[in-house]
Amino acid sequence: MSTDPTEQSRPIDDLDDLGMAHPPVHVPKGTRAPVVIVDDVHVEYNVFATGKRPSAADRKSLRLKGRGKQMRTVHALKGVSFTAYQNDSIGVIGTNGSGKSTLMRAIAGLTPTSSGAIYSESRPSLLGVGAALLKDLSGERNIILGGLAMGFTMDEIEARYDDVVAFAGLEKFIDLPMRAYSSGMTARLKFAIASMATHEILIVDEALAVGDRTFRKRSEARIREIRDDAGTVFLVSHSMQSIKDTCSRVIWLDQGTLLMDGEPDEVIAAYHAAQDK
């Protein structure tokens, strides 16, 4: 269980250069299996100052000439390692630009790592704020397509459909195209669709921030449910209350490095202390 003292508040060791001397993946006593292993992950972006990523050909020529004036390398993650276990719900905190979203995208397999590797049990799904799924289609159609995309059959979707709509609280708007939805309604629907699938690794990246209080309570309950269903949840949030309410463990990122990993109260207290400085 998450209260196992051996697992909490592990110090972050420096990695030894020898391959055998990696910090041992910590498997606590009991049966909790690792679900996600993040092993010394670095992510670098090469960006033009305009914000456009150079093509492979550009990168090569610029590297030969030395770093081009207009190109900058952003080192978003600088060697992050940790292991997430079954039933973990991990809060990820840190200031803006600390690498939270990059880490989440890397775990979801959307951003390739520059070095290091991430291993996971199943493909994690990332739920972030942002555009609708298919904004021209109604909420109903988006639920159907989302379900089909995740590999459900029509019958399975029909069985879950009412729950999804009720969870999103969109009974009155479900036949409207999603472009008519507010950002909160979009986030609610996306969350409801994504949580149709069980037994998966769910990454929630500030998606609850736009939801109202009722929805936040409901989605936090769902996150706990997923966790209890032997799932693993990552929650990126600036709301320490949300994190305290849902997470069994907190990771604190700062400028691309993992500063602290441990019990929520402890890490949040340290984070606040650093902020107030």
Next chain:
Amino acid sequence: MTIADEAASAGLTKVGGRPSLREYVTEVWRRRSFIFSMARFRIESENQQNSLGMFWVILKPLLNALIYGAVFGVLIGPQGRPPHFVEFLIIGIFVFEFFAQSWTAGGRAITNNSALVQSLAFPRMVLPLAAVTERFLKFLPTVAIMLVFLVATGNPITWHWLLIIPIFALFFAFTCGIVLITARLAVHWRDLNNFLPFITRFFFYTTGIFFSIEERFGPKPPSAANPEGTPGHPWLVTLTDYQPVHEFLSIARAALLDGPFYDTNTDYWVYAILWTIGVLAFGVWFFWRAEERYGRVD
């Protein structure tokens, strides 16, 4: 024990690794109702905002045929015109329109659906396939119009007409192959989407939609006006023998139209089948190779 071994012993796989080709194709096949539903929903929502609604599915190709018919049938002279010109033109335009629209839309299938790609995990191949399916569903009513038109202009209904079923099925598969290749290339090099309309237009003017390549560039026997006869450009005709879209158009016209000009060319059937198998197999493989790349935000 390294971390990689430890991960393997716990049954974890590397994130960003792609499944084997066989598993991948199985997963895509499991999503076939996703492909179909997405195509259908898209057509409905596209037409929902028009007051004529689903009628546009039929109206668009009719208007197209009318314009091309007026331009190429009336304004431009009869040079290179085959027999049954209007029917020849209608079949050419309708079939090519399906191909060109699938190509441009399918090429953007990944780049335009980034929100969906970044939210849910599913084999990305279903997106370009859904784009082609959408165009194919729109193409079916135009086939009906085409057949009605052929009957109205006095073309006999023969059992040959049934051949359009395998022909269009093959053409669908061929188009899927082309679109899969293009969809991946567009992810690596977005500018391709801007070039596509020009590429399809090039094919439109060189494939023999509104003139017959054989009539226009083939050798001409001596006649009263031209007692010498002309050798034409046989190399050009040979070249188009191997052009897949031209082959599909020719066998479709041969199946639907009568007369010696439209005799079935068995070679074209063989070439068209070989093209389809080759392009589709390569397209699936080529698209699958970059599966982990498609969700990237930059």
